[in-house]
Amino acid sequence: MLIRDASKYALQGLVGQPMRSSLTALGIAVGIAAVVLLTSLGEGVHRYVLGEFTQFGTNLIGIAPGKTSTTGFSGAVISNVRPMTIEDALALRRLPRVVAAVPVVQGNAAVKYRQRSRRTYIFGVGAAAPEVWQMRVAQGRFLPDDDPRAARAFVVLGSKVRTELFGRDNPLGQRVRIGSEHYRVLGVMETKGQMLGFDLDDAVFIPAGRALALFNRESLMEIDLLHAEGSLSSEVARRARQLLIDRHGDEDFTIVTQDQMLEVLGSILNILTMAVGALGGISLLVGGVGILTIMTIAVNERKAEIGLLRALGAGRRQILSLFIGEAIVLASLGGLAGLMVGAGGAWLLEKIVPALPTHTSWRYVLLAEGLACLIGLLAGVLPAHHAARLDPIEALRAE
Amino acid sequence: MIQLEQVERVFQVGEEKVYALRQVDLTVQKGEYVSIMGPSGSGKSTLLNILGLLDRPDHGVYRLEGMDTTELSERRQAHVRRHKIGFIFQFFHLVPRLSAAENVELPLALAGIEHRRRKGRVAEALERLGLADRARHRPDQLSGGQRQRVAIARATIMKPAIILADEPTGNLDRVSGQDVIATIEELNRDGMTVVIVTHDPELGQRTNRQVRMLDGRIEDDCRGPS
Numbered sequence: 001m002l003i004r005d006a007s008k009y010a011l012q013g014l015v016g017q018p019m020r021s022s023l024t025a026l027g028i029a030v031g032i033a034a035v036v037l038l039t040s041l042g043e044g045v046h047r048y049v050l051g052e053f054t055q056f057g058t059n060l061i062g063i064a065p066g067k068t069s070t071t072g073f074s075g076a077v078i079s080n081v082r083p084m085t086i087e088d089a090l091a092l093r094r095l096p097r098v099v100a101a102v103p104v105v106q107g108n109a110a111v112k113y114r115q116r117s118r119r120t121y122i123f124g125v126g127a128a129a130p131e132v133w134q135m136r137v138a139q140g141r142f143l144p145d146d147d148p149r150a151a152r153a154f155v156v157l158g159s160k161v162r163t164e165l166f167g168r169d170n171p172l173g174q175r176v177r178i179g180s181e182h183y184r185v186l187g188v189m190e191t192k193g194q195m196l197g198f199d200l201d202d203a204v205f206i207p208a209g210r211a212l213a214l215f216n217r218e219s220l221m222e223i224d225l226l227h228a229e230g231s232l233s234s235e236v237a238r239r240a241r242q243l244l245i246d247r248h249g250d251e252d253f254t255i256v257t258q259d260q261m262l263e264v265l266g267s268i269l270n271i272l273t274m275a276v277g278a279l280g281g282i283s284l285l286v287g288g289v290g291i292l293t294i295m296t297i298a299v300n301e302r303k304a305e306i307g308l309l310r311a312l313g314a315g316r317r318q319i320l321s322l323f324i325g326e327a328i329v330l331a332s333l334g335g336l337a338g339l340m341v342g343a344g345g346a347w348l349l350e351k352i353v354p355a356l357p358t359h360t361s362w363r364y365v366l367l368a369e370g371l372a373c374l375i376g377l378l379a380g381v382l383p384a385h386h387a388a389r390l391d392p393i394e395a396l397r398a399e
Numbered sequence: 400m401i402q403l404e405q406v407e408r409v410f411q412v413g414e415e416k417v418y419a420l421r422q423v424d425l426t427v428q429k430g431e432y433v434s435i436m437g438p439s440g441s442g443k444s445t446l447l448n449i450l451g452l453l454d455r456p457d458h459g460v461y462r463l464e465g466m467d468t469t470e471l472s473e474r475r476q477a478h479v480r481r482h483k484i485g486f487i488f489q490f491f492h493l494v495p496r497l498s499a500a501e502n503v504e505l506p507l508a509l510a511g512i513e514h515r516r517r518k519g520r521v522a523e524a525l526e527r528l529g530l531a532d533r534a535r536h537r538p539d540q541l542s543g544g545q546r547q548r549v550a551i552a553r554a555t556i557m558k559p560a561i562i563l564a565d566e567p568t569g570n571l572d573r574v575s576g577q578d579v580i581a582t583i584e585e586l587n588r589d590g591m592t593v594v595i596v597t598h599d600p601e602l603g604q605r606t607n608r609q610v611r612m613l614d615g616r617i618e619d620d621c622r623g624p625s
């Protein structure tokens with residue numbers, strides 16, 4: 001029997017019972033719509049989070065002091081972690097393929113201008129920070145490339161700090177007090193917005209050496225490297241590691257490349273998407289049971305027809321594939337309807353609630369439709385097997 | 400053409416064994432017009448089912464055109480049914496959701512014959528049975544006689560060697576019944592072997608050979624209209 005005839009026959013069987021067929025297909029449609037909608041949300045969140053993390057650039061390598069490892073000793077052993085210094089950052093800057101290195105010290109302090117005062121994040125950084133973190137200066141300029149060990153007392157304000165402290169006044173050239181020292185305002189950063197609830201505009205930038213003194217620290221909290229476009233992050237990381245081991249005599253630091261971080265993040269978010277997809281899958285399962293029920297009823301009702309087909313020369317295998325085909329057609333039509341509802345729903349959701357990121361991934365859409373067909377196949381096997389096992393004489397007698 | 404030797408068919412009903420057929424010998428030549436008669440439970444339907452390869456004998460041999468069918472696989476049997484045997488049933492057994500033409504087309508579709516070669520054959524078969532203007536009607540829009548003629552068109556579309564009819568007029572009024580019988584007899588004149596199972600003595604009288612069955616045995620087998 002030709003595929004075309006078999007599918008036409010299956011379709012005619014379904015059209016013959018329009019109400020019943022559409023209700024059964026609805027079960028699958030709801031399941032597929034749920035899978036598509038939920039994975040769309042999952043993918044949307046996935047992309048949103050990755051976007052948040054890559055807004056600082058993708059060719060980043062972060063180096064932090066300390067190494068997470070467990071050795072044979074327990075309890076307090078003399079710490080051999082050497083402080084990570086501005087000199088380390090300067091040395092790293094000279095590595096091949098490294099475009100820029102930013103020493104980072106971070107803390108919290110009050111910034112005062114006349115009578116106004118605001119507690120805010122203080123970032124001690126180098127001149128290359130805007131380039132490495134992909135930020136732009138809105139007004140004035142960023143910190144100059146001073147000798148970091150004796151940098152002049154300049155400050156660059158985040159946009160929020162600027163409006164809070166200065167209002168409509170022009171802040172350029174004004175003096176603000178941070179801790180016990182006076183800083184001259186050199187520039188204002190562009191608004192960057194929030195990242196995961198952390199307001200990036202509520203911060204000021206001062207030279208790293210001064211921040212170390214301000215917070216009374218010996219060690220930098222991090223050194224961020226920007227490597228050249230097209231060079232392997234793992235290769236740059238390997239060179240940086242070697243350099244620091246030579247300088248410190250031991251691997252007392254941790255290197256994380258952006259690639260590694262995104263990879264870990266991506267796999268976590270993938271699991272999230274899969275998990276919400278699996279939740280939708282439960283309703284698909286219910287739809288599958290619906291198909292099983294309806295096909296069992298259909299086989300019972302159409303016994304005489306099955307007997308006739310056998311008399312006309314259909315083999316058991318043909319009967320089997322006809323009924324399985326009918327179940328698959330039913331499930332895949334339901335699946336298609338579900339795809340449209342799910343994708344349309346995701347689209348609509350994004351229009352109505354723009355804060356909710358959704359993204360319908362074709363990979364999951366095809367997967368969902370494939371799943372619908374598979375469920376049709378599985379739900380069809382049992383009733384179809386029953387139909388194929390019928391004794392044709394008995395079946396012909398049933399009318 | 401048809402050759403049954405010592406065919407037995409036993410059904411197990413509870414503890415008891417019921418013999419539907421006992422040592423039946425029957426030979427039907429090509430082009431014969433045979434009726435099988437007898438009371439209910441005499442085994443005539445079982446005999447027809449075995450002739451149509453819907454059932455297998457428990458003992459004995461059934462040769463169809465010289466081929467021993469008892470050893471055939473289920474698949475091969477379906478193939479033989481498809482190409483050599485046409486069934487006509489008392490209750491027509493048309494698929495209710497298919498049109499007359501689609502019902503007639505069904506054996507061609509099951510056999511996997513290409514579309515463009517089917518349409519002509521279906522139209523021709525319907526034409527021959529005077530149903531050309533009923534091709535698009537569904538069975539519930541047809542009279543009993545028309546339904547049975549659609550069934551005959553379907554049974555003959557594959558040009559089988561044998562037509563097996565089980566009470567073909569049992570569900571029809573007198574006029575339609577005679578009409579259907581005339582159609583079947585015409586097929587026989589065209590060279591098809593026809594075996595009819597019937598209760599109706601009048602119909603039985605018309606055939607050139609009457610087989611009478613009782614308790615699973617052939618009681619009487621006489622040739623020529625009596």
